[in-house]
Amino acid sequence: MKISKEKFGQSFDALAAEYQVIAPVSDAGSVSFKAVKKFSEVKQDYLNSKLPPKSFFFPQHEKLLSYKKEGKEVTVKNELKVEKTILFGIRPCDAKGFLLLDKVFKNDQYTDPYYFERRDNTIIVGVACNKIAPTCFCSSLGLSPASSVGSDIFLIDLGDSYQIEAISDNGKFLLGGFEGLEELSNEDQTLVDTIQSAETTSKVDVSTITAKLDKMFDSPYWDTLHEKCLSCNACSFSCPTCHCFDISEEVLKNEGSRVRTWDGCMAPLFTLHGSGHNPRDQKKSRWRQRMLHKFNYFVHNNGDIACVGCGRCIKNCPVNLDIRQAIDGVNKAELVVD
């Protein structure tokens, strides 16, 4: 089905009265996801946002609880607050990223309520990428610039209109409220076919990387890979699948909150014990952790590679450390026989 952007905008504006709608907007020279009230605020032609939209389920900074101390007594309050939300304009890589984060925040023993209360109250409206950045490599990770995996509703931008499809039951429910749906013309179908058959020009080979990494913990490959890394964590903060966090306290007099903030495995303090011992005190071991976690440990634990090929870590790295080259390097590394 398709819908004109005019009609779509009317439904969008109506939904924005009922839901918190988060959409891509122009923001200081780049694109960010922010709350909007009108479709006219939405940035439509852009490659991808600077930071991934994971922050709407897993904020960069959030209160887990607050407390008040009075003498020896303490009162503790849960700070979990949730709004019904629509995430609009999500790229296929980021929609897949949510599916991977789902596997982290719910494991064999625990479910993270802060993540899932938001996740379960959110509808994802994905949009195909008509333009592909030179750093994009999602086609190598089982996706494509028009993959609807992880979206509830999926759109393809046809200029003055969208091709619109409901992917999930939640999507069907939301789409039921849209007016002005029509059939695609032959011309539209040709354009849809072109967009759907597009692939990223940049590619990596991950077909054997998990098995190879099983044997590479002690490889000399790690001795040099990390050398120019500044341990700044720009890669993990901008990654739609990185999920590591810190928990700390913010205190003022006798009141305070326990907050969780994004953290990352590139930081030397991340694994520092109270005793001073640090199992990953070297950049070498931290880069090895990054690669092994994404392409090996995550696969063993969750059956999928924890990279969606969005290319943000490549764009945001201040020293041009390119994960595609790191992947190629693993593929080419000679195995040390012991």
Place this chain on the structure above:
Amino acid sequence: MEQNPYIPITMKLIKNLCETEDKLVNTFTLEFLSKEDEENFKYMPGQFAELSAYGHGEAPFGIATSPTEPGIIKFSVAKVGCVSNALHLMEEGTMVGVRGPMGNYYPMETFKGKNLVIIGGGFAFTTLRSMAVYMLDEKHRADYGDITVIYGARNPGLLLYKEELAAWEANPNINLITTIDRPADGWNKHVGFIPTVVGEVAPSAVDTYAVVCGPPVMIKYTLPVLEKLGFTPEQIYTSLEMRMKCGLGICGRCNIGPKYVCKDGPVFSMAELKELPSEY
């Protein structure tokens, strides 16, 4: 909604006791405020909990009590950082937060019908104490064979649970060997490092499991001694420490290879550890 695993229960610090003469290790006794809280806190020896000093933060510590000791839980904690310092300074009667119990535990079912050699060094004796007390309980003692405890510290003043150790020495149900690193006035028991003393005591590996906790260097030199005595990697267990935040296998920092120490550990057999990268 199921219970929020980030929200601690409130417990009362009823005793804040200095354990060691260097004044660096205190034992905190915490009391459950309700029967319901206690019912929901079913644990086994080897598990840990996240202890909150409100205003300072939260940190993971092994539970030093055994589930056979009702009404309370205890933690013996070295003063090393922000949270442990705040706890050391905390007045009795203060309310603290506890999340848990977390992690796996010593395989008490597997140990049934076997002899146990418990080897501990320094203040890493807390969950070992829990296990020993659990096995000594009259409900469980018949389930296990000989219990040998080899426990060492740098000097006599650094041994934890001194009164309890004295009671164990008089108890025919447990064979306690204590050792200190160098001779000290008034000490008439073993002198020497744990690996040497384990070699001297030479527990038989037949139908026996060994559980080893202590500083990494102690574990490193004790393992070859146990191996020489005939212990296989499947017969040796240890409990690992890692920096942790969530304790739920989510925050991403306590992994060894694909395993999270908080959720898949902290108790591992040496056979399991051999399958993991040596990054701990």
